[in-house]
Amino acid sequence: MKTYLVTGGAGFIGSNFIHYMFDKYGNDIRIINVDVLTYAGNLENLKDIEKRDNYTFVKADICDKEAISRIFAENDIDYVVHFAAESHVDRSIKTPEVFVQTNVLGTAVMLNSAKAAWEKEDGTFKEGKKFLHVSTDEVYGSLPEGDGYFYETTPYAPHSPYSASKASSDMLVKAYMDTYKFPANITNCSNNYGPYQFPEKLIPLIINNALQGKKLPVYGDGKNVRDWLYVADHAKAIDMVITRGRLFETYNVGGHNEKQNIEIVNIIIETLQEMLDDSDPRKALVTKDLITYVEDRKGHDRRYAIAPDKIRSEIGWEPETMFKDGIKLTIKWYFEHEDWMKNVTSGDYQKYYNEMYTV
Ligand code: NAD
Numbered sequence: 001m002k003t004y005l006v007t008g009g010a011g012f013i014g015s016n017f018i019h020y021m022f023d024k025y026g027n028d029i030r031i032i033n034v035d036v037l038t039y040a041g042n043l044e045n046l047k048d049i050e051k052r053d054n055y056t057f058v059k060a061d062i063c064d065k066e067a068i069s070r071i072f073a074e075n076d077i078d079y080v081v082h083f084a085a086e087s088h089v090d091r092s093i094k095t096p097e098v099f100v101q102t103n104v105l106g107t108a109v110m111l112n113s114a115k116a117a118w119e120k121e122d123g124t125f126k127e128g129k130k131f132l133h134v135s136t137d138e139v140y141g142s143l144p145e146g147d148g149y150f151y152e153t154t155p156y157a158p159h160s161p162y163s164a165s166k167a168s169s170d171m172l173v174k175a176y177m178d179t180y181k182f183p184a185n186i187t188n189c190s191n192n193y194g195p196y197q198f199p200e201k202l203i204p205l206i207i208n209n210a211l212q213g214k215k216l217p218v219y220g221d222g223k224n225v226r227d228w229l230y231v232a233d234h235a236k237a238i239d240m241v242i243t244r245g246r247l248f249e250t251y252n253v254g255g256h257n258e259k260q261n262i263e264i265v266n267i268i269i270e271t272l273q274e275m276l277d278d279s280d281p282r283k284a285l286v287t288k289d290l291i292t293y294v295e296d297r298k299g300h301d302r303r304y305a306i307a308p309d310k311i312r313s314e315i316g317w318e319p320e321t322m323f324k325d326g327i328k329l330t331i332k333w334y335f336e337h338e339d340w341m342k343n344v345t346s347g348d349y350q351k352y353y354n355e356m357y358t359v
């Protein structure tokens with residue numbers, strides 16, 4: 001039975017990954033989830049699995065060397081799946097230091113603790129161990145409109161404090177692989193969407209605002225392009241890289257689903273209008289008049305687009321969920337989880353929103 005140490009498992013992708021793994025492997029795996037529960041971490045995301053005998057939650061900071069070393073000392077960890085991070089570009093523009101602290105120093109602590117636990121006396125590593133570092137396509141910088149893709153060989157050129165901190169953490173992982181032959185893989189994935197995503201990110205923010213008849217803030221000219229992937233397809237890719245990925249390799253993950261932000265906003269409005277019952281009072285609120293162009297994000301990357309050729313040809317990963325289906329699944333999930341949205345948008349969220357948006 002393999003034991004997975006998942007960091008940041010109470011966040012958006014981490015919680016989807018844990019659900020995916022228990023759905024797939026049931027009682028044949030064990031998962032330890034370590035999360036400090038920042039504003040983005042929410043144990044409600046894991047309510048249905050928290051009582052499983054093969055699941056343990058540990059509230060700890062990945063920067064806390066002692067707490068992380070203790071987890072390794074007390075458990076024979078086979079795989080680390082490292083999600084924990086500060087993940088929102090707009091917040092990184094306002095408070096870059098916390099991104100360096102968590103994303104860079106926290107990753108250093110995770111790497112050191114795993115190395116100490118897995119290294120043998122002769123400097124080689126115990127068989128079958130792996131550190132899977134979850135990263136982003138944003139480390140590659142920005143592409144011109146309609147031209148080119150990010151490959152694993154594309155030079156790093158991060159622009160935001162968020163992407164710079166993720167690039168630094170990737171470099172640390174690469175350094176451990178090169179220097180110590182530390183058993184690891186890096187995955188660089190495009191923008192995810194799906195259940196449990198915090199409404200500071202584009203898709204859940206637009207769904208939430210539209211349902212309340214609130215303005216829909218579109219940065220700049222709305223023509224920035226992101227390459228959207230349904231979160232379960234990302235979870236599947238991570239699982240496949242853990243089991244089939246060649247050690248020391250990087251794999252780009254994306255589904256060739258490029259869309260301009262304004263297209264995303266229009267699709268959400270149209271899908272909401274289609275899905276809402278005529279008798280639902282929210283139906284009249286959801287109109288394209290809500291779209292409001294606002295000041296552009298500082299240093300706003302124009303276009304991201306992943307070439308997923310390597311993960312497809314080497315590992316056989318393909319995305320399964322088309323955007324037109326994934327967006328319906330996502331909206332349906334938010335319809336069915338109004339309380340979740342109410343809980344996460346009460347308290348600090350209002351303060352964040354008022355400071356961030358004037359619309
Ligand atoms: P998220 O912000 O929803 O969740 C982050 C989680 O990490 C939260 O549960 C938070 O409590 C936890 N965390 C933060 N600081 C911590 C610390 N110091 N110690 C322990 N736990 C801490 O993020 P997400 O969108 O789920 O992203 C997860 C990972 O995937 C990140 O590394 C991110 O860079 C990467 N990624 C995200 C996307 C995307 O579209 N969201 C795309 C590609 C890669």
Ligand code: TYD
Pocket residue numbers: 088089090191200201202203205217218219224225226261297
């Ligand atoms: P986001 O979800 O923050 O992801 P990232 O910046 O990591 O790609 O933003 C996706 C795109 O949507 C990005 O180009 C910024 C834009 N955006 C808006 O236009 N309005 C918004 O309110 C938000 C949150 C994002």
